[in-house]
Amino acid sequence: xxxxxxxxLVIGACMNVHRALGPGxxxxxxEECLAIELRELEFDFQRQVPLEFAYHGRRVQTxxxxxxxxxxxxxxxxxxxxxxxxxEQQELESKVRLGKFAAGLxxxxxxxxxxxxxxxxxxxxxxxxxx
Numbered sequence: 001x002x003x004x005x006x007x008x009l010v011i012g013a014c015m016n017v018h019r020a021l022g023p024g025x026x027x028x029x030x031e032e033c034l035a036i037e038l039r040e041l042e043f044d045f046q047r048q049v050p051l052e053f054a055y056h057g058r059r060v061q062t063x064x065x066x067x068x069x070x071x072x073x074x075x076x077x078x079x080x081x082x083x084x085x086x087x088e089q090q091e092l093e094s095k096v097r098l099g100k101f102a103a104g105l106x107x108x109x110x111x112x113x114x115x116x117x118x119x120x121x122x123x124x125x126x127x128x129x130x131x
Contacts, residue, residue: 006074007103007120013037014107018114027080030109031067034078038070045070053098066095073102079117080110089119096121 017033031047038045051064068076075096079088084106096104101123108117 006071007105007122009041010038010043010070010074010076010105011107011118011120013041013043014105014109014118015114018109021109023080023110023112025080025109027078027109030080031078034068038068043070044072051095051099053100064095066099069099069101075099075101075104077104077106079106079108081108082110084108084117084119089121092119092121096123 014034014037017030017037021030021033035045035047046069047067048065049069051062051066053060066075067078070076075092077088077092077095088106092104092106095101103123104121106119106121107114111117
């Protein structure tokens with residue numbers, strides 16, 4: 001599987017869950033069903049991973065938990081609320097940057113059409129070839 005395809009494949013898994021459940025459930029229900037879906041699709045993932053990062057050369061361990069880390073390169077945060085706020089988008093951006101992920105997805109299942117509940121972030125890193 002190509003790492004660039006991973007966000008699209010995970011969005012497909014989220015759509016399967018949303019199609020089956022619809023809006024109106026709690027976040028934990030969507031998380032559990034999404035874990036089942038990812039397992040059935042044989043994705044490599046971890047749940048509730050602690051956020052760790054380097055700060056001034058020292059390792060910082062936080063109480064913050066990342067909902068899903070898929071394939072070691074994609075951060076997936078699950079929500080079930082009215083709408084995704086700008087603050088939550090910034091939260092995703094910070095966690096992707098600090099965790100050094102290649103991409104991030106913030107998925108809000110409490111919407112009529114799931115595409116309206118997805119915020120996607122892809123990190124563009126500079127190539128080492130020019131250095």
